[in-house]
Amino acid sequence: MPKITIDRERCKGCQLCVIYCPKGLIKPESRLNKKGIQPVMFLEGAAAKRRGAASGSNCTGCKFCALICPDGAVEVYR
């Protein structure tokens, strides 16, 4: 199943990936990173469901998040 990884120390919390993820699988984390910024996280499986992603929503590896990320914090696997 495709997935992404987010470098939480590199993330500056602009959340552009959050609005462009067609599946709603990226959400702000509750913990801050070392820079004191609220990074975003990728939701998988149960976590995705818990955070309100529609059931059956899985990452398709569309790369939208990586394309829009200004900080090169996202890597995509398929």
Next chain:
Amino acid sequence: MDKIFTKPKSLRDIPTHYCPGCGHGVAHRLVCEVVDELDIREKVIGVTPIGCAVIAYDYWEFDCCEAAHGRALAVATGIKRMRPHNLVFTYQGDGDLAAIGTAETIHAANRGENLTVIFINNAVYGMTGGQMAPTTLLEQKTATTPLGRCAKLEGYPLKISELLSCLPGVYSIERVSTDSPAKVLSAKKAIKQAFINQMEGKGFSLVEILSACPTYLGLKPIDSVKWMAETMTKEFPLGKIK
């Protein structure tokens, strides 16, 4: 499972100094992706501007030269004329290219210098603290137009790309945006074509990239891309200009 998206090799693996949501990060990456895909890293020479992107060379893994504010295209002219086999590009903001460097821009274009120009238009001066840019929209509030840009006092947003398209020396001009993933893809296509033009000796190619400056637009990053899509592109319509 294969990694299908990662940072290009020409982009150094260090975090940038840019604000959250700043469009420079995307533009830097796109330039590097193109450099990698065309396999020109060992041939490319970048000329960096004065502005937020002044230390772009810290992030790029290839030869670079600094230029005084506005003089990037003059420096690039000197480089390209002496090293015609290298690929030379400038990376300039709106203040650099369309205000203090207007003369250098117009004349390099008019000479048809075989260069690639990456022009970042974010409608505001970022590095100095959000002052009016030549491309600031009417009624847009900045540090030096606190009541909004007024045509009577400050003139109109300068459409330098349209202006340059009148010059016979110019080969190609395209305006792209970075406000959505789809537009980022077409921006990359335009940048790649602009480098290919230079490799084929076609002449002066400019890509104007509309870019977000959330900090000095006074908007959240997610709102600033909406503003670009809804407001800025009305004044600066996207597409091939020449």
Next chain:
Amino acid sequence: MSEKILITGNEAIAEAAIQAGARFYAGYPITPQNEIPAYMAKRMPEVGGVFIQSESELAAISMVMGAAACGFRALTSSSSPGISLKQEGISYIAGAELPAVIVNIMRAGPGLGNIWPAQSDYFQATKGGGHGDYHNIVLAPASVQEAFDLTQFAFELADKYRNPVMVLGDGLLGQMMEPILVPRSSFLVPREESKQSTKHEAQSTKTWALTGCKDRKPNLVASFRMREGDLEKLNQHLQEKYQEIEGKEQGFEALDIADANTIIVAYGTMARIAKGAIKTLRAKNIKVGLIRPITLWPFPKDIFDRVKGQGLRVKFLAVEMSYGQMVEDVRLAVGSEYMVEFLGRSGGGIPSEEEIAYSVERIADRKTKRYPLNAKR
């Protein structure tokens, strides 16, 4: 083998640059140096070089910066108001430690002034001129032959120290024709040969040059130093370099100073006029000599020290085609115990032999320091 040719100062400078291996010239027309770009427009293509008539002096100096950053010998030329504009780029070139040659054929100012010869750019040439703590090496030829020779030397110094070098002449020197000796091969550098030398020049020892980062780490040409401490480090390095230049590169001509009671200090064209006055005065048995700085920066302080070392009760007269610029360096060089008088005109007038002779005679028996000295008009 060499041959004798008759040539103007401006053209001699241009040809000297070509023969020194310069293969890039950019400039903007301004009187009284227009012969240089015109000559380059014709000559550069002959030797496989590049000539660009730029849109402004700002652009010209930046183009030179680009060419120099690639490892090529490059120059620009202008006259006083144009040099004011070039100061931006010169400061960047100094900060980025690039070799470049700037020719300044001075005219009278301030502002638009006029096109008459002057030496009023001494300050903007020797004291930095642009922003920041930097120096140009400044060479001041007094004849067309010297204009030719010093222009070639300028490229050597520029490469040696990775520093901008200014050749500082005035409109008189630029426009004047004189016979000079040049290597026989001059004007006949064949295209292919020069192209090879261009290649050689660019590759040579300039490992910092921008060539594309094949088989090496990327090179960066920049003066920007934002991280804490970095700019101070650069500035300290520059200061050490300047000290080295001050120690090694002082150039001057000394004439009749061994027995002199009065020493005229003048450079460039002005020094030639002073030599005429010295002839007249010596015929009248007045003991007068001349120190002619050839490097204006570094100012040739050592010769003044030598004069002082002789313990002579000598007086100095600085003569300039300006209102007292070089005289400040003379005063600094000799110290307060020596009398330093000044004679200068600018804006159209040039101190004549008679005026200089008159001034020397007037100060010959003066006991106290007093200036400015009013010359007979």
